[in-house]
Amino acid sequence: MAQASTWQRLSRNGAVRFGASVLLVLVLVALAAPWLGTVDPAAMDASHIYAPAGTRAPFAMADGSSVPHALLMGGDSLGRDIWSRVVYGTRVSLLVGLFTAIVALALGVVAGTIAGYFRRADAILMRFMDGLMAIPAILLAIALVAALGAKVWTVVVAIAIPEVPRVTRLVRSLVLTLREEPFVEAARALATPTPVILVRHILPNAMAPMIVQGTFIMASAVLTEAILSFLGLGLPPDVPTWGNIMAEGRIAFSQYPGAVLWPALFLVPTVLAVNLLGDGLRDVLDPKFAKR
Amino acid sequence: MSSASTSPMVLRIDALQVALPSGGDRGFAVDGVSLQIAAGQTLCVVGESGSGKSVMATSVMGLLARELRVQGGRIELNGESLLDASPKRLRDLRGKAMGMVFQEPMTALNPVMTCGDQVDELLAEHTDWPAAQRRAEILRVFERVHLPDPERMLRSYPHQLSGGQRQRIVIAMAVILKPALIICDEPTTALDVTTQKEILGLIEELQREQGSAVLFITHDMGVVSEIADQVIVMHQGRCVETGARDDVLLRPQADYTRMLLAAVPGMVPPAPRLIADTPPRLRGDAVCKTYLSRDWMGRTRETHALQDASLALRGGETVGVVGESGSGKSTFARCLIRLIDPTAGKIFWDTDEVATRSESKLRPLRNRVQVVFQDPNRSLNPRRTVGQSIVEGAINFGMASDAAHAMARKLMEQVRLPVEALARYPSQFSGGQRQRLAIARALACQPEVLVADEAVSALDVSVQAQILKLLREIQGELGLGLLFITHDLRVAAQLCDRVIVMRQGRIVEEGPTGALYANPAHDYTRRLLQSAPGFAAHAPA
Numbered sequence: 023m024a025q026a027s028t029w030q031r032l033s034r035n036g037a038v039r040f041g042a043s044v045l046l047v048l049v050l051v052a053l054a055a056p057w058l059g060t061v062d063p064a065a066m067d068a069s070h071i072y073a074p075a076g077t078r079a080p081f082a083m084a085d086g087s088s089v090p091h092a093l094l095m096g097g098d099s100l101g102r103d104i105w106s107r108v109v110y111g112t113r114v115s116l117l118v119g120l121f122t123a124i125v126a127l128a129l130g131v132v133a134g135t136i137a138g139y140f141r142r143a144d145a146i147l148m149r150f151m152d153g154l155m156a157i158p159a160i161l162l163a164i165a166l167v168a169a170l171g172a173k174v175w176t177v178v179v180a181i182a183i184p185e186v187p188r189v190t191r192l193v194r195s196l197v198l199t200l201r202e203e204p205f206v207e208a209a210r211a212l213a214t215p216t217p218v219i220l221v222r223h224i225l226p227n228a229m230a231p232m233i234v235q236g237t238f239i240m241a242s243a244v245l246t247e248a249i250l251s252f253l254g255l256g257l258p259p260d261v262p263t264w265g266n267i268m269a270e271g272r273i274a275f276s277q278y279p280g281a282v283l284w285p286a287l288f289l290v291p292t293v294l295a296v297n298l299l300g301d302g303l304r305d306v307l308d309p310k311f312a313k314r
Numbered sequence: 315m316s317s318a319s320t321s322p323m324v325l326r327i328d329a330l331q332v333a334l335p336s337g338g339d340r341g342f343a344v345d346g347v348s349l350q351i352a353a354g355q356t357l358c359v360v361g362e363s364g365s366g367k368s369v370m371a372t373s374v375m376g377l378l379a380r381e382l383r384v385q386g387g388r389i390e391l392n393g394e395s396l397l398d399a400s401p402k403r404l405r406d407l408r409g410k411a412m413g414m415v416f417q418e419p420m421t422a423l424n425p426v427m428t429c430g431d432q433v434d435e436l437l438a439e440h441t442d443w444p445a446a447q448r449r450a451e452i453l454r455v456f457e458r459v460h461l462p463d464p465e466r467m468l469r470s471y472p473h474q475l476s477g478g479q480r481q482r483i484v485i486a487m488a489v490i491l492k493p494a495l496i497i498c499d500e501p502t503t504a505l506d507v508t509t510q511k512e513i514l515g516l517i518e519e520l521q522r523e524q525g526s527a528v529l530f531i532t533h534d535m536g537v538v539s540e541i542a543d544q545v546i547v548m549h550q551g552r553c554v555e556t557g558a559r560d561d562v563l564l565r566p567q568a569d570y571t572r573m574l575l576a577a578v579p580g581m582v583p584p585a586p587r588l589i590a591d592t593p594p595r596l597r598g599d600a601v602c603k604t605y606l607s608r609d610w611m612g613r614t615r616e617t618h619a620l621q622d623a624s625l626a627l628r629g630g631e632t633v634g635v636v637g638e639s640g641s642g643k644s645t646f647a648r649c650l651i652r653l654i655d656p657t658a659g660k661i662f663w664d665t666d667e668v669a670t671r672s673e674s675k676l677r678p679l680r681n682r683v684q685v686v687f688q689d690p691n692r693s694l695n696p697r698r699t700v701g702q703s704i705v706e707g708a709i710n711f712g713m714a715s716d717a718a719h720a721m722a723r724k725l726m727e728q729v730r731l732p733v734e735a736l737a738r739y740p741s742q743f744s745g746g747q748r749q750r751l752a753i754a755r756a757l758a759c760q761p762e763v764l765v766a767d768e769a770v771s772a773l774d775v776s777v778q779a780q781i782l783k784l785l786r787e788i789q790g791e792l793g794l795g796l797l798f799i800t801h802d803l804r805v806a807a808q809l810c811d812r813v814i815v816m817r818q819g820r821i822v823e824e825g826p827t828g829a830l831y832a833n834p835a836h837d838y839t840r841r842l843l844q845s846a847p848g849f850a851a852h853a854p855a
Contacts, residue, residue: 212710222698
């Protein structure tokens with residue numbers, strides 16, 4: 023039977039389409055942040071403290087100059103423009119999400135491949151991963167940020183490391199199945215060196231589930247970053263992240279809920295879109311779900 | 315067997331058309347097939363994979379996959395139209411009026427329910443008998459299908475039974491309510507020949523006793539010759555030929571039927587060839603493989619997968635290793651190519667002893683012995699082009715990339731495939747073509763010995779015949795030693811100079827093919843030869 027190509031099947035899947043479109047819009051927002059009617063997200067203007075959403079007034083910059091500005095989402099307790107902070111926060115969230123997924127996948131693929139292909143390494147590596155899994159992810163991340171200091175890359179590493187055991191397990195199970203495949207045995211009979219077998223024959227065939235897992239990690243990383251920031255344990259409070267904006271707005275939530283709700287309005291669709299994309303990818307790429 | 319043309323028709327199918335989803339290579343899975351079966355008769359539907367024979371059976375049961383749609387025609391069971399029946403009525407009829415026996419008994423049974431409970435569920439659904447009566451009935455039917463110790467079977471889970479016993483449970487479920495129609499979809503394909511023989515006998519016996527009509531789907535002409543009254547040959551969804559068994563098998567009218575019959579390998583080996591007496595290219599001396607497993611108490615258990623197996627294979631010679639599943643024939647082959655490490659014994663590739671060599675010391679010698687696996691769908695990396703797969707070995711052994719690609723083009727000619735195929739991916743080829751590609755990949759290393767591990771078992775007979783011919787031609791051209799592992803005695807008869815018979819990890823008998831088939835010395839060999847389907851039909855008159 024004529025099989026539609028993977029791209030065609032992906033583009034036909036509703037979840038993939040919706041998730042990818044929302045993500046695309048967010049990426050465009052992040053890239054175009056300076057041109058979307060924003061000011062410096064760190065700039066404070068005392069006249070805009072708790073300004074209501076939609077206020078049109080000049081914004082006094084740090085150097086004393088003043089620019090005409092519309093505070094689409096109002097101002098926060100320090101007189102910063104929430105819209106600007108939310109838009110620039112998109113950059114941080116997407117970057118943290120993406121790099122966390124990449125770091126977690128990279129570490130997990132290396133560990134999982136070794137554990138799956140080399141019997142001797144298996145027991146040691148996997149018991150270590152079991153140990154890591156025994157520590158609650160958020161606590162481990164908090165401890166790591168506390169130990170390493172709060173910078174973007176430390177936050178990425180701190181969120182990625184608790185995800186590594188799960189990726190390792192997944193990759194290990196894939197490698198365990200694939201190493202018994204006749205084409206891998208044929209490669210052994212063809213005297214293909216072991217590292218080449220791993221890179222050429224095993225990993226490319228494990229790609230689809232890994233990509234799917236990567237999207238789920240990205241979604242949870244965006245959330246975890248927001249949680250860390252909200253708890254005051256993530257990036258420094260002056261860095262515009264959705265979690266930081268919410269944390270700062272929490273104090274006056276009952277009078278001025280905007281500072282909490284506006285970033286949430288971005289956070290929720292982001293996580294939803296990435297998860298939907300992952301679900302869709304799994305439906306299309308994973309043969310176990312192909313028949314539905 | 316055949317009689318009673320006056321008896322009423324149990325199943326009548328009239329110009330059945332089942333549409334395939336658009337975008338397929340043809341519009342209909344089943345295209346205008348008509349047939350009828352009288353009570354007490356067996357109709358065999360024969361065809362290669364993709365002929366639509368299974369789709370027809372599932373449309374009778376009302377179990378068509380969602381993408382498939384019946385577009386025209388009628389199906390009548392005892393005069394009642396099945397295509398107009400409500401889902402509830404169909405559910406009622408299944409089990410009661412028609413029973414089905416599936417190909418793979420392990421997946422047809424629920425692994426977490428005891429066999430007794432599974433049959434009981436069926437009875438509870440379709441009858442109002444009290445529990446005690448149901449239980450008595452189950453025991454009776456278990457006895458009828460010759461299950462040993464029915465009481466124990468009742469409490470057993472499917473994984474605790476052998477393949478043959480599982481299929482007997484499935485048959486018991488199909489016949490317990492004495493349905494008018496039994497549909498068997500390749501019920502013996504997953505079983506060993508000796509078990510197949512018993513199951514075929516059982517189906518025939520039950521049919522005679524209950525007077526059911528049997529719709530039997532198979533790809534095996536040998537099976538057809540044993541059990542059919544009527545035969546219908548299908549090709550690409552159409553009925554090519556239909557008639558009484560002897561008419562179709564002995565006086566086929568359609569070209570396609572003739573081709574199918576000609577492709578069935580016979581049990582009579584060709585005249586022996588003269589093999590030059592050269593030193594062996596591949597030799598195994600008392601090779602053993604023992605698996606150790608530890609149970610939860612820490613006690614070790616030894617499984618002797620292979621014990622003291624020896625063979626010597628010369629250039630230009632074909633040696634067959636035959637046996638049923640679990641006989642150790644594949645373990646033997648995989649030890650000889652050092653895909654697994656033997657526990658004891660010596661293995662020689664040419665004059666180099668390799669049984670205990672480490673992988674890195676083995677690698678420079680690996681070009682000497684190459685392998686072709688059973689499943690053509692899984693033996694090529696789906697993410698690499700055919701060309702990349704074929705040159706991999708040659709480049710590993712130090713050939714320049716240009717030279718390797720030039721050789722790949724020559725090899726494509728040798729395995730009768732177009733050169734353009736090198737740029738495509740394995741998914742674009744059929745099973746038979748992929749097996750050719752796997753052979754080309756093995757040949758690219760310029761081996762001295764080719765090990766074929768059930769290399770034609772997953773293929774249709776016509777394709778099988780082509781691959782066997784190709785192997786023979788290549789062997790003639792290159793003077794390869796060929797080690798051929800198979801469970802099919804007919805294939806071994808056609809291809810092999812010598813045959814080794816294995817059972818339970820040991821070699822029970824070996825000898826020149828002609829002599830061994832004519833005068834089997836060992837009981838087990840004799841049993842194996844007698845169980846091969848179509849033995850009588852294809853023996854010389």
